[in-house]
Amino acid sequence: MLPLVGPDFGAVGGSSQLRAIVGALLTYGLIISVLMVVTCGATWAISSSNGSWHAASKAKTGLFVALGGAALTGAALAWANWLLDVGAQL
Known part of the structure; x- marks a missing residue:
């Protein structure tokens, strides 16, 4: 039977704090991206209706x-979890 090999996050001091920091950064990244989508969408609509094509x-x-x-910020956590799952199966 093959042994399961994977990262041991318990061996790293402060790993729970690291996970909290990464989660907070991803949250801030998503919030800023959504705000930029709203801002740029409104600016595009207003400038198109006023004839400012530039x-x-x-x-x-x-x-x-x-x-x-x-999309990249939202997919980063899922991608990292997928890589950890694949690494554990190797």
């Missing part, structure tokens, strides 16, 4: 960057 283009770019940031 500002609308910049706001559209900001919206897509904020959406990408939100």
Whole structure:
């Protein structure tokens, strides 16, 4: 029978505090990304309706960057958990 190999988070001093800090950073990242989506979406809508195409283009770019940031931030924890699960099975 193969032994289960995985990270021993209990061996690291302060691992519970590290998990709390990482969770807080991910929460802040998601909150900032959502605020940027709202801000850029509103700016895009207002500048498009006023005929300011340059500002609308910049706001559209900001919206897509904020959406990408939100997706990457939200997927970071799931990806890390998946990697830990795969590492435990090797």
